Amino acid sequence: xxxxxxxxxxxxxxxxxxxDPPADRVVVMYFHRTERCPTCKMMGSYAEEAVTSGxxxxxxxxxxxxxxxxxxxxxxxxxxxxxKVTGPALIIAKVVDAKVSEYTDLKDxxxxxxxxxxxxxxxxxxxxxxxx
Amino acid sequence: MDLxxxxxxxxxxxxxxxxxxxxxKAMDNQAASRLEPQLTRIADQLEALTASxxxxxxxxxxxxxxxxxxxxxxxxxxxxxxxxxxxxxxxxTSEVVQSQYAAELQDGTITWKTLNYEDDRSGLMEKFExxxxxxVLTRFEDDEMADWKRLDQVWGIVNDKPAFAxxxxxxxxxxxxxxxxxxxxxxxxxxxxxxDTPIDSEEPSPADLPLPE
Numbered sequence: 511x512x513x514x515x516x517x518x519x520x521x522x523x524x525x526x527x528x529x530d531p532p533a534d535r536v537v538v539m540y541f542h543r544t545e546r547c548p549t550c551k552m553m554g555s556y557a558e559e560a561v562t563s564g565x566x567x568x569x570x571x572x573x574x575x576x577x578x579x580x581x582x583x584x585x586x587x588x589x590x591x592x593x594k595v596t597g598p599a600l601i602i603a604k605v606v607d608a609k610v611s612e613y614t615d616l617k618d619x620x621x622x623x624x625x626x627x628x629x630x631x632x633x634x635x636x637x638x639x640x641x642x
Numbered sequence: 643m644d645l646x647x648x649x650x651x652x653x654x655x656x657x658x659x660x661x662x663x664x665x666x667k668a669m670d671n672q673a674a675s676r677l678e679p680q681l682t683r684i685a686d687q688l689e690a691l692t693a694s695x696x697x698x699x700x701x702x703x704x705x706x707x708x709x710x711x712x713x714x715x716x717x718x719x720x721x722x723x724x725x726x727x728x729x730x731x732x733x734x735t736s737e738v739v740q741s742q743y744a745a746e747l748q749d750g751t752i753t754w755k756t757l758n759y760e761d762d763r764s765g766l767m768e769k770f771e772x773x774x775x776x777x778v779l780t781r782f783e784d785d786e787m788a789d790w791k792r793l794d795q796v797w798g799i800v801n802d803k804p805a806f807a808x809x810x811x812x813x814x815x816x817x818x819x820x821x822x823x824x825x826x827x828x829x830x831x832x833x834x835x836x837x838d839t840p841i842d843s844e845e846p847s848p849a850d851l852p853l854p855e
Contacts, residue, residue, distance in 0.1 A: 537853055547725050549774045549797075577854045592851045596801040597727050609849040620797030624773065 533608045535573045536640045538633075541581045541595045550598045553623050554578060557600050560633035565641075574637065600633065604640040614640070710750040712824065714817045715780045719759040719772050728775040731796050732756065734803060735777050738810040743818075751821065752814070777810070779817050783824060791817065 538561050540554045561569070561576040568574035581590035593601050593613065603613040616636055622629040716739050718732045739747065739754045746752035759767045759775075770778050770792050777796050781789040793813055799805045 539854065543726075545725075547727075547774075579854060586854075588852050589854060592846065594801075597797075603848075603851070603853065605853065610851040610853065612848050613851065617798035618795075621794040624771070624794070 531572050531575065533605070535575060535605050536568075536637055537575045537577065537603045537605060538637060539577045539579050539589070539593070539601045539603065541579050541590065541593070541599045541601065543598065544580055544582045546598075549620075549623060553598065553600065553619050553629070556623065556626055556629045557619070557633055560630040561637060564630070564634040565637060568641070574641070602636055602640050612640070708750050709753050709782075711782065711785045712821050713751050713753060713782050714746075714814060714821055715753045715755055715782065716814060717766075717778045717780060718754075718756045718775070719762075719767070719770070719778060720756060720775045722758060722760050724775075727797070727800055731775065731777065731800050734800065734806050735796070735810055738807050739814070742811055743814065746818070752818070779813060781817050781820060783821075789817070789820065 538557065540557050542550055542554055546554070558576050558578075561574060565574040569576070579586050579589055581587075581595050589595070593599070593615070595601070600616040600619050601613055602616065603610045605611065614636060616633065618632060619629065622632050716735065718735055720728055720732060736754060739752065743752045747754065757766070759772045766772075766778075770776075770790060772778070772792070774797075777793040779791045779793065780787055791813065793810070795809060796806065799809055
């Protein structure tokens with residue numbers, strides 16, 4: 511069943527695929543184009559590192575997920591439309607009872623990408639806010 | 643004898659005419675090769691304009707005259723490889739400058755410039771710490787750069803055209819006000835960018851949002 515998840519994301523932490531996700535969790539989604547510019551790739555890798563290094567326990571428990579989503583792929587069109595994604599974007603969604611209760615589009619990623627520690631802190635702080 | 647002279651004149655005329663044609667063709671080829679990079683650039687700009695929905699309002703009247711010693715320069719730094727978002731940033735910024743600051747462009751208080759930072763030898767790339775295409779505002783006093791501001795935020799809001807226009811407008815206005823203040827010049831406030839985007843009255847509830855499978 512979870513193999514289907516691979517169709518909309520790459521480099522998903524394997525632990526996130528091990529079981530059905532908990533009803534309450536935080537999903538961090540990095541939306542990118544099929545062709546990715548150097549800065550876009552950098553932001554994706556920084557975001558993934560921020561989540562995997564800062565929330566290793568939560569990832570193992572399935573309460574935090576990180577996903578790469580190619581928003582130009584037809585199968586991801588509904589996600590792009592729902593979150594109003596038209597360019598590279600990092601979105602953190604809080605899921606309660608298996609439904610999104612709120613989400614944040616981290617618009618400052620473009621400003622903070624110059625300084626990796628600042629970028630990582632920015633992402634981690636926002637994930638923490640949604641975990642609470 | 644006359645016939646021989648006439649034939650000679652004809653042959654010489656034909657010979658020189660051939661030389662002239664050949665020279666003209668060679669000059670055409672040289673001119674074409676010189677023009678090719680410029681034509682490519684123009685084609686790029688036209689493509690970007692088309693992608694952004696056409697020519698900006700007032701672009702035909704917003705002709706920049708001589709730069710004033712005290713001025714704001716709106717610079718767009720691009721890279722050799724130009725992505726869709728980069729083109730959108732350029733065209734949307736240009737649109738704000740041309741449509742909102744036509745008078746300032748006309749009198750030289752504002753200048754719009756585009757530069758390929760990968761070919762730049764002026765040191766501006768290092769000075770502004772440019773690592774990706776971006777808008778940089780620079781303020782000049784007596785033809786000396788007095789202040790600059792790199793607007794990295796453009797990347798985060800480029801897909802929200804009204805927000806982008808408003809942001810560029812506010813940033814230019816802030817820097818422009820310093821130009822006027824430094825010389826105690828009264829200015830007419832430019833009109834803020836109006837958001838004519840229809841309000842989406844049917845905003846979906848977060849609970850209806852999908853999640854990746």
